Amino acid sequence: MDITIDLEKCTGCGLCLKACMYDAIRIVNKKAEIDENCTLCGACVEACTFNAISIAGIPVKAQDFSDYKGVWVFIENRNSQIAEVSYELLVEGRRLADTLGTTLAALAIGYGIKEKVSGLFDYGVDKVYLIESPLFENQLDDVFAKAIVQTISRYKPEIFLSGATSFGRSMIPRVAAILKTGLTADCTGLDIDANKKLLLQTRPTFGGNIMATIICPNNRPQMATVRPHAMGARGTETKNINYASLNHQENPSGLAQERGTPEVKRGDIIEIPIQENLFKSRLRLLETIDAIEEKINITDYDIIVSGGRGIGCAENFGLLRELADLLGGVVGASRAAVDSGWISYPHQVGQTGKTVNPKIYIACGISGAVQHLAGMQTSDVIIAINKDLDAPIFKIATYGIVGDLFEVVPRLIKRIKSGKKLF
Ligand SMILES: Cc1cc2nc3c(=O)[nH]c(=O)nc-3n(C[C@H](O)[C@H](O)[C@H](O)COP(=O)(O)OP(=O)(O)OC[C@H]3O[C@@H](n4cnc5c(N)ncnc54)[C@H](O)[C@@H]3O)c2cc1C
Numbered sequence: 001m002d003i004t005i006d007l008e009k010c011t012g013c014g015l016c017l018k019a020c021m022y023d024a025i026r027i028v029n030k031k032a033e034i035d036e037n038c039t040l041c042g043a044c045v046e047a048c049t050f051n052a053i054s055i056a057g058i059p060v061k062a063q064d065f066s067d068y069k070g071v072w073v074f075i076e077n078r079n080s081q082i083a084e085v086s087y088e089l090l091v092e093g094r095r096l097a098d099t100l101g102t103t104l105a106a107l108a109i110g111y112g113i114k115e116k117v118s119g120l121f122d123y124g125v126d127k128v129y130l131i132e133s134p135l136f137e138n139q140l141d142d143v144f145a146k147a148i149v150q151t152i153s154r155y156k157p158e159i160f161l162s163g164a165t166s167f168g169r170s171m172i173p174r175v176a177a178i179l180k181t182g183l184t185a186d187c188t189g190l191d192i193d194a195n196k197k198l199l200l201q202t203r204p205t206f207g208g209n210i211m212a213t214i215i216c217p218n219n220r221p222q223m224a225t226v227r228p229h230a231m232g233a234r235g236t237e238t239k240n241i242n243y244a245s246l247n248h249q250e251n252p253s254g255l256a257q258e259r260g261t262p263e264v265k266r267g268d269i270i271e272i273p274i275q276e277n278l279f280k281s282r283l284r285l286l287e288t289i290d291a292i293e294e295k296i297n298i299t300d301y302d303i304i305v306s307g308g309r310g311i312g313c314a315e316n317f318g319l320l321r322e323l324a325d326l327l328g329g330v331v332g333a334s335r336a337a338v339d340s341g342w343i344s345y346p347h348q349v350g351q352t353g354k355t356v357n358p359k360i361y362i363a364c365g366i367s368g369a370v371q372h373l374a375g376m377q378t379s380d381v382i383i384a385i386n387k388d389l390d391a392p393i394f395k396i397a398t399y400g401i402v403g404d405l406f407e408v409v410p411r412l413i414k415r416i417k418s419g420k421k422l423f
């Protein structure tokens with residue numbers, strides 16, 4: 001591949017300079033010049049409104065994607081329980097499908113989930129595809145990946161979404177690699193480019209310092225994993241349900257072969273039988289060990305009182321616990337507090353901790369680094385207590401209290417105990 005600038009067209013406007021994250025462009029004598037730092041990322045090509053930059057040799061597959069239709073969501077489940085993130089994705093998937101004017105389908109693979117899947121229609125799903133077998137009792141990446149690849153190859157969804165859980169992060173890349181399509185992992189936002197009908201997949205990058213929006217124009221399906229709680233579950237609508245088990249005959253792929261396409265009505269559960277002998281795993285589950293950590297899940301709480309380095313020591317978290325208990329909430333923490341050993345990891349909020357979306361988030365002695373904000377900035381109300389007026393947390397706070405937390409928090413506690421309003 002080679003990048004060139006058409007000097008006739010280049011006006012020296014500098015738009016490309018701003019777009020280049022690799023500092024590879026200079027404007028010399030009112031013309032752009034590109035040096036060896038260039039990674040051929042293509043950002044400047046998009047940015048140049050004068051069409052002066054081109055990259056030659058990018059292999060663009062001229063493919064017909066007209067067979068690919070619909071938005072699909074993978075329904076993650078364990079011990080007959082559907083993961084919360086799958087519901088969040090269904091709500092988001094419905095919105096994307098409506099924008100595209102297409103259908104929303106759920107793909108549930110597991111064991112002992114048949115009774116649960118009808119509830120998916122409450123989330124605006126048009127069809128549920130169900131693969132039930134004891135083979136899927138444990139979350140073995142390779143058997144799940146095989147079943148998903150074969151289902152996608154048959155039904156051809158244009159968009160396929162999954163939760164960025166530990167299982168999703170480990171299994172879905174296999175699916176994308178086998179299908180030779182793109183996958184954007186760990187998205188925090190999804191949308192549709194209305195003109196090009198492409199999925200816009202947004203995720204933090206460069207250590208959370210910038211948000212990148214990624215597209216997959218040359219392959220199908222467009223695949224993304226999405227962080228739990230990045231999108232809250234919203235309103236739902238109940239649909240009529242029909243059960244439609246497919247007529248099938250055996251086929252070498254392992255999935256049942258349809259005889260003709262059945263008329264699938266809105267609200268249908270389509271059971272796909274499999275040939276179990278063709279789904280042998282190369283993995284062997286020896287033992288399941290519960291994580292040796294506190295069982296707290298801070299994402300379940302509507303109020304989180306978080307402490308950062310400003311708390312100073314483990315004992316001082318007692319103050320935040322008192323406030324959290326009074327409010328019926330839970331204690332959260334920044335990574336600095338967790339790394340200092342003042343509180344355990346399940347309490348950490350942020351890019352490498354939990355993504356939370358509470359009604360009230362109270363940040364005490366937390367500066368507001370982007371990696372922390374990535375995990376809590378969608379909270380309904382953010383209250384920041386910090387003695388530094390210039391702390392970045394104040395830029396996103398609904399209410400900011402500039403002061404020493406060891407004076408402010410006890411006063412808040414006193415006020416709550418006296419039954420007075422906080423603000
Ligand atoms: C790849 C990567 C991933 C990361 N993931 C995360 C993550 O998931 N979560 C996370 O939180 N961070 C994460 N970080 C770390 C992040 O960059 C910051 O270092 C961290 O969030 C800082 O924590 P803090 O705000 O508690 O500490 P500091 O930045 O040191 O801020 C302490 C704040 O406390 C205030 N303060 C001090 N004393 C008082 C007082 N008595 N009263 C009131 N205010 C006081 C200070 O003014 C200051 O603003 C990550 C970093 C990287 C590179």
Ligand code: SF4
Pocket residue numbers: 005009010011012013014015016017031032047048049050051052053
């Ligand atoms: S954006 Fe285009 S026109 Fe402007 S300086 Fe860069 S190459 Fe030249």
Ligand code: SF4
Pocket residue numbers: 003019020021022023024025034037038039040041042043044045
């Ligand atoms: S292709 Fe990417 S790295 Fe190269 S000059 Fe353009 S923006 Fe910079």
